[in-house]
Amino acid sequence: MNAGLAVFLQLEGQPCLVVGGGQVAARKVERLLEAAARVTVVAPQLCPELAEHSHIQHRAECFQPAHLESVRLVVAATSDAAVNRAVSVAAQARGLPVNVVDSPELCTFTLPAVVTRAPIQIAIGTGGAAPLLARTLRTRIETWLPAGYSLLAALLARYRGQVSERITDPDKRRRFWEQVLDGSIAELAVSGQEQAAAQQLEAMLQHREPMRGEVYLVGGGPGDPDLLSFRALRLMQRAEVVIHDRLVAPALLNLVRRDAERIHVGKQQGCHTIPQAEINQLMIKLAGQGRRVLRLKGGDPFIFGRGGEEIADLAAHHIPFQVVPGITAASGCACYAGIPLTHRDYAHTCIFVTGHIKDDTLNLNWQTLVQPLQTLAVYMGVGAAQILTTGLLKHGMDPTTPAAVIEHGTTPRQRVYTAPLQQLPELVKTHDIKPPSLFIIGKVVTLRSQLAWRD
Numbered sequence: 374m375n376a377g378l379a380v381f382l383q384l385e386g387q388p389c390l391v392v393g394g395g396q397v398a399a400r401k402v403e404r405l406l407e408a409a410a411r412v413t414v415v416a417p418q419l420c421p422e423l424a425e426h427s428h429i430q431h432r433a434e435c436f437q438p439a440h441l442e443s444v445r446l447v448v449a450a451t452s453d454a455a456v457n458r459a460v461s462v463a464a465q466a467r468g469l470p471v472n473v474v475d476s477p478e479l480c481t482f483t484l485p486a487v488v489t490r491a492p493i494q495i496a497i498g499t500g501g502a503a504p505l506l507a508r509t510l511r512t513r514i515e516t517w518l519p520a521g522y523s524l525l526a527a528l529l530a531r532y533r534g535q536v537s538e539r540i541t542d543p544d545k546r547r548r549f550w551e552q553v554l555d556g557s558i559a560e561l562a563v564s565g566q567e568q569a570a571a572q573q574l575e576a577m578l579q580h581r582e583p584m585r586g587e588v589y590l591v592g593g594g595p596g597d598p599d600l601l602s603f604r605a606l607r608l609m610q611r612a613e614v615v616i617h618d619r620l621v622a623p624a625l626l627n628l629v630r631r632d633a634e635r636i637h638v639g640k641q642q643g644c645h646t647i648p649q650a651e652i653n654q655l656m657i658k659l660a661g662q663g664r665r666v667l668r669l670k671g672g673d674p675f676i677f678g679r680g681g682e683e684i685a686d687l688a689a690h691h692i693p694f695q696v697v698p699g700i701t702a703a704s705g706c707a708c709y710a711g712i713p714l715t716h717r718d719y720a721h722t723c724i725f726v727t728g729h730i731k732d733d734t735l736n737l738n739w740q741t742l743v744q745p746l747q748t749l750a751v752y753m754g755v756g757a758a759q760i761l762t763t764g765l766l767k768h769g770m771d772p773t774t775p776a777a778v779i780e781h782g783t784t785p786r787q788r789v790y791t792a793p794l795q796q797l798p799e800l801v802k803t804h805d806i807k808p809p810s811l812f813i814i815g816k817v818v819t820l821r822s823q824l825a826w827r828d
C-alpha cells in the first residue's frame with residue numbers, strides 16, 4: 374500500500390462532519406476540534422463524552438447524503454459497516470476527503486498518530502497498515518522530545534521577521550539559524566530559560582558574536598543507564614567533549630555522543646589524578662574555546678560530588694552552565710537492594726553522611742547520627758568501616774542495629790551483604806568489599822528479607 378502524501382490541512386473554522394456518536398467518534402471529534410474545525414456530529418445518539426461537548430453541533434438523525442452539503446471533510450466512525458460504506462461512497466462522489474475508521478479501503482485519507490509540541494506537530498503514518506505500530510512510535514517520540522520544544526519554536530517565531538530584515542543574504546541567514554539551533558540558545562529555550570535565550574539571541578543578532586561554549590554538569594546516577602534523566606541523555610548527546618571521573622560507569626559513557634572527545638580525570642579516593650582546581654580550569658578553558666562541555670558525574674552532582682565548587686568557578690568566569698540532577702547512590706542502592714530509606718515504623722529520618730577520612734579521623738556529629746527511628750546512608754565508607762562502627766557504638770548505637778553493604782549498586786556487579794552493625798568491619802573485610810560501596814545502617818535493613826526484588 375502506498376503511504377500517501379503527508380500534508381497538514383488547514384481546517385480552522387471549516388465545517389467538518391463526523392458520522393457516529395460513540396467513543397471512537399469522540400476521539401476523532403477531539404482531533405478536529407484541536408485543528409479549530411467546526412464540527413457537526415450526525416448520530417441518533419451520543420455517548421456521554423460527546424453529549425457533554427459544548428463545541429459541537431449535534432444532528433440526532435441517521436446519515437443522509439444531504440448531510441454532506443457545504444462540508445469540507447468527513448469522518449465515518451459508526452459501528453455499522455454499511456453506514457460507514459455509504460458515507461464513504463457519498464463523500465467520494467462529491468470529491469470530499471473521507472476517513473472511515475478501521476477501513477483503509479474506504480478512506481481517501483488517514484489520520485496519523487501525532488506528537489504535539491505546539492506549534493510543532495510530528496505526524497506518524499503507516500499507510501493504514503499498522504496503526505498500533507504508529508502508536509508505539511508516538512510513545513517513543515513523546516518520551517524523547519522535550520516539552521520545551523514549544524518554547525524554542527515560539528522563540529524562533531518571535532525573531533524570524535527581525536532576523537530576515539537584518540540578515541538579508543539567505544546563506545548567512547541559514548548559518549545564523551543553524552548556530553542558534555545548535556548552541557546554547559536552543560538549549561536555554563528548551564530547558565525553559567526563555568529570557569536568557571532571547572537575550573543571547575539578540576546579542577548574537579546585534580554583534581554577530583561567535584557562539585559561546587557552555588558546560589553541562591550532569592548527574593549520571595549510580596550506574597544503571599536506565600536511571601538517567603531525559604535531560605541528562607539529551608545533553609550527553611549534544612556535548613562535544615566529556616570530562617568524567619572513575620565513578621562513571623562504562624555503560625553510561627557509551628551513551629555520550631560517539632565523536633565527543635573524552636577526558637578522564639580519574640578521581641579515586643586518596644589519589645586525585647587531576648586536582649579539583651585543574652578540573653575547574655579545564656572546563657573554563659574548553660568552554661572558553663566555544664565548546665559544549667559535559668561534566669559527567671556519578672550519582673547526583675550536588676551530593677558529595679563537589680558540583681557546587683565546580684559551578685561556582687564557572688559562574689565566576691561567566692561561563693553558561695546547566696546542572697542536571699542524578700539519582701544519588703543512596704536512592705539507587707537502597708531501591709535495588711530492597712531497603713526503603715524511610716518507613717513509617719522504622720525510620721522517620723534519613724541522613725546522608727560521608728565516611729571520608731581526613732587526618733586519620735572521621736569528623737562527624739556522632740550524637741546526631743545515633744538517634745532512634747533513623748537511617749544512615751554512608752558514602753565513601755569502605756576505608757572507614759572500623760572507625761565508623763567504633764564511633765557509632767561509642768556514642769550509644771545498639772550493636773545489633775542492622776547494617777547493609779551495597780557494592781556497585783544498580784549495576785550487574787551489584788553485591789549486597791547484611792550483618793549487625795558490630796560486624797560491619799568484618800563483613801567488609803571478609804567479602805573484600807571495594808568502592809564504590811554504600812552502607813545503610815538502621816532498622817529499615819530488616820525489610821530487605823521481604824523486599825529484595827533484584828536477587
Ligand SMILES: C[S@@+](CC[C@H](N)C(=O)[O-])C[C@H]1O[C@@H](n2cnc3c(N)ncnc32)[C@H](O)[C@@H]1O
Nearest residue numbers: 595672673678701702752753781782809810811
Ligand atoms: C564521591 S562520592 C559521589 C557520590 C555521588 N555524587 C552520588 O550522589 O551518589 C562516591 C561514593 O558514592 C557511593 N556510590 C556511588 N555509586 C555507587 C554505587 N553504584 N554503588 C554503591 N555506592 C556508590 C560510594 O560510597 C562512593 O564511594
